[in-house]
Structure formats: structure tokens, C-alpha cells
Amino acid sequence: MYNYKCPVCGEITTSSAPLVRIKCSKCGNEFEPLTPQAQNQYKGAYQKSVFDNGPSGRSRGLAGLLAIFLGSLGVHYFYCGKNTAGIIFLLVTLLSWGYLGIITVILSIITGVFMLSMNEQEFEEKYIYSLSTLPI
Numbered sequence: 141m142y143n144y145k146c147p148v149c150g151e152i153t154t155s156s157a158p159l160v161r162i163k164c165s166k167c168g169n170e171f172e173p174l175t176p177q178a179q180n181q182y183k184g185a186y187q188k189s190v191f192d193n194g195p196s197g198r199s200r201g202l203a204g205l206l207a208i209f210l211g212s213l214g215v216h217y218f219y220c221g222k223n224t225a226g227i228i229f230l231l232v233t234l235l236s237w238g239y240l241g242i243i244t245v246i247l248s249i250i251t252g253v254f255m256l257s258m259n260e261q262e263f264e265e266k267y268i269y270s271l272s273t274l275p276i
């Protein structure tokens with residue numbers, strides 16, 4: 141059996157014979173299979189140190205530490221390009237310190253632990269490329 145992963149949606153298309161061109165059964169995207177060398181390179185891209193930059197150019201480890209230590213100021217969201225989320229956290233914390241500040245501190249620590257425990261691909265999908273305005 142041959143498994144081909146769609147580069148757009150991640151759906152696995154299975155075939156009993158090797159194919160030169162695959163049409164994704166889920167999103168309709170047509171793609172060529174990666175050569176074994178390219179597959180190994182792609183895998184290697186996700187097996188680096190937690191502090192190395194991922195394909196998006198951002199470090200998951202740095203994002204996680206920013207969330208844990210400076211998260212109540214929204215710093216990890218600014219770092220990930222989620223500026224609206226960063227401004228929301230910053231304003232909530234600054235305008236209500238002592239009341240809602242404790243909520244942004246706790247949410248940020250949880251987010252930071254998530255960032256450090258998930259893999260690179262999950263991190264980028266959830267915190268950088270997702271359309272969510274405020275991914276926790």
C-alpha cells in the first residue's frame with residue numbers, strides 16, 4: 141500500500157500501486173508525491189530543537205517561554221503575528237490589573253505549556269496559520 145499525504149489539507153490518500161499524480165479525495169487538490177529524499181527532508185524539518193525556527197520562521201520554544209513569562213502582556217501573540225489577540229491580552233491586563241489580570245496570566249501559562257508540549261506542525265497550524273483571532 142502507498143500512502144500520500146495531501147500538502148493542502150493533510151488528508152491521506154491510499155493506493156495499492158505507486159502513483160505519479162494524486163488527486164486528494166477530500167479537497168480535490170492535485171499533487172505529485174514527494175520523493176523519498178524529499179520526505180526525509182520534510183520529516184527532518186519537524187525534528188529540530190524546540191528553540192529552532194520552524195517553517196514559519198518562528199521558534200516554538202521562544203513562543204512558549206514568552207507565553208509563560210510575559211503572556212499576560214500578549215507578547216507571545218505579537219511574536220506569532222496574532223496582533224489582535226496580543227492587544228486584547230495587553231488591554232485586559234493593563235486596564236484591570238488585579239482583577240482580570242489573573243485570568244490572562246493563567247491562560248498564558250496554559251498556552252505556553254501547550255506550545256512547548258505540541259509538535260512543530262501542530263504549533264504552527266494552531267498559533268500561526270489558523271484563522272482564529274484568539275487561539276488559547
Ligand SMILES: [Zn+2]
Nearest residue numbers: 146149164167
Ligand atoms: Zn486535500
